[in-house]
Amino acid sequence: MKVVLLGGSNSIKKNGLSKYFRDYHTIYNYSLGASSSLQNLYEIIRWEKVLEESDIVICESNVNDFHNKNMLDTDIVTIEENIKSLYERLSSVETKVIVLLLPLLTNKYKFKEEINNIHLKYIQLYKLDYIDIDLFYKKNDLEYFYDFDNLDHPLDYIMYRLGEKIIDNFHQYDLGFNKIYHDDCYIILNDFGCDKISKTNSQFNESITLISDDLKLNHYAYEILGIHSWNDSNSILNIYSDNESYSRGGNNENQFHDINTPFMIDSNTYIATSRCSLQSEKTIRFESNYVSDSNFGLVSLLLRKKDEKKIIEINRHGKIHNDLLDYILKERNNIEQYISFKRNKRWLYKFVARNKKNLFIRYLYSIKRLCFERKII
Known part of the structure; x- marks a missing residue:
């Protein structure tokens, strides 16, 4: 199935x-x-x-x-x-x-x-x-x-x-x-006229455009709803026109970012990697005071033009x-026994969490991660 x-x-x-x-x-x-x-x-x-x-x-x-x-x-x-x-x-x-x-x-x-x-x-x-x-x-x-x-x-x-x-x-x-x-007209914009790179891990495989020079967006009167990104490290994308500017960061995870501040594409709208640390909206797990020199890894933009006649x-x-x-x-009894067993192991989890910067514990996690990746591959 x-x-x-x-x-x-x-x-x-x-x-x-x-x-x-x-x-x-x-x-x-x-x-x-x-x-x-x-x-x-x-x-x-x-x-x-x-x-x-x-x-x-x-x-x-x-x-x-x-x-x-x-x-x-x-x-x-x-x-x-x-x-x-x-x-x-x-x-x-x-x-x-x-x-x-x-x-x-x-x-x-x-x-x-x-x-x-x-x-x-x-x-x-x-x-x-x-x-x-x-x-x-x-x-x-x-x-x-x-x-x-x-x-x-x-x-x-x-x-x-x-x-x-x-x-x-x-x-x-x-x-x-x-x-x-x-229906509303949606467009997933993933062709920016630039070379793409493939980015892959054990779960995801995406084609990435590394945004460097200013790139013009040609979908006039479409609203930008979201940004799909996958960076090598913290980086910020700036979307701007003559009248508006919006900046949003992404970390090294495969992420989708909602744009909650409406941004309409006009005849002079561009995107570029920002070298400024300021963001228009918060991003989960983003170090706000740190921005790397790497170009923004953009998978695509989600665009929409609403149709008021929708039925x-x-x-x-x-x-x-x-x-x-x-x-x-x-199966409640069996599940409760499992929960009890897991609760009894909490001391070990808490110990590891408190000492996660310890070199030996970091080494053990490295081995665990390597074994997991090999198992998936």
Whole structure:
């Protein structure tokens, strides 16, 4: 079976959801950590043909939207607009689709209920099949069923088994698709008239344009929604015209950056690598006081021109599928034993975390990373 994954780090973790599909099916994983609903929309547009030829598309982004609100100060109106655009477009994909609402367990941040309610609003509006894991956890007092290393990650075992249950119940999901008339026009701009380099690691493979000289953008009246980047080190892209200027940084990770400040391309809009450390908006894991001399590694820009005449014909009949999670209750005792075992090992994790700069511990991590990379290759 051909499976497409759209999401964040929960869909990338090597022993979680994606592992089941790697073990038993053909997987196309277009997930990125520290992303948002807009990145999922970007991948739907970028890989439209693959999605149409797949058997099922699995999508999750509520955890990442939650962190975009709390860590990057994205306003809730923009987050809702991106969520609406995602599910609108996802519902028009001509294959089976299921959305996962993952548990939000981090208590130090706000807007958990607001973010999840916005997701539910548009999942139900566009009649998508979904699994509300957050609701299931709350109803059954399972909030302690998380990965101890990261409160945003359900246990790998639970996510692995969820993948299995989703496929076992494949016949339940709706195959209808919504029709969009006068749809917004999206463009993924990845040809900048320059030589490209290939950048690859164990999970990703992208063609990168190293932005040096000023390059003109010729898509007049399109709005720039996002930047997909992959740098060698910290670097900042500047987008500017006669009247506007916007700068955004990227680190050495494969990242997608939402542009929450509207920027319209006019007849005199350019992009260039900035040698200034100032950014227009925050970037996750970016050292704001340090900018390298390396050119910005640009994968592509996501552009949009809205159509105010848009009409959506609803043909899906999606519903909630929380019965797929009953395995968690049946296996609750075994999961609790595993959690107890993992909790007892916390002293070792905490010791390593406190001493991660120790040369011996760094050496052990280097060996572990080398072994992992060889295993993947």
